[in-house]
Amino acid sequence: QIYVVFSEELKCWCRAVVTSIMFCTDHYQMECFLVDYAKYVFVKSKDIRVALETFMQIPYRAKKCRLHCTKPVTLRISFPENTAKI
Numbered sequence: 001q002i003y004v005v006f007s008e009e010l011k012c013w014c015r016a017v018v019t020s021i022m023f024c025t026d027h028y029q030m031e032c033f034l035v036d037y038a039k040y041v042f043v044k045s046k047d048i049r050v051a052l053e054t055f056m057q058i059p060y061r062a063k064k065c066r067l068h069c070t071k072p073v074t075l076r077i078s079f080p081e082n083t084a085k086i
Contacts, residue, residue, distance in 0.1 A: 002056060005032050006047040015051060015060070016043070035060045 005016045016032035019040070023029075028045040077084045 002035065002051050003032070004049045004051045004055065005030075005034075005041075005043045007034065007041050007043070008047075009041060010034075010037070013049075015055070016041075016048075018048075 002015050002017060004013050006012070007014050014034045015036055016034050018030045018032050020031040021028055022031070030043050030045065030048060031040060032043050032048075033040055073086050075084060075086055
């Protein structure tokens with residue numbers, strides 16, 4: 001479900017997916033993934049709205065993705081020998 005949330009950091013309304021909900025002292029706070037900025041933010045429950053259908057037809061500018069079948073490697077550089085090895 002896509003919602004519209006107000007990001008204090010960006011100072012604008014953004015499309016977001018709610019990933020978790022927490023209760024603070026006097027309000028609920030949601031962790032949201034901003035689909036147009038590929039960023040996680042915390043938003044108070046009063047700053048979240050249901051998105052209009054026309055707003056949802058705009059394509060997302062960012063997508064969540066993962067690297068498939070990749071393994072981390074280490075690059076070893078020897079300055080005295082002027083060599084580099086993976």
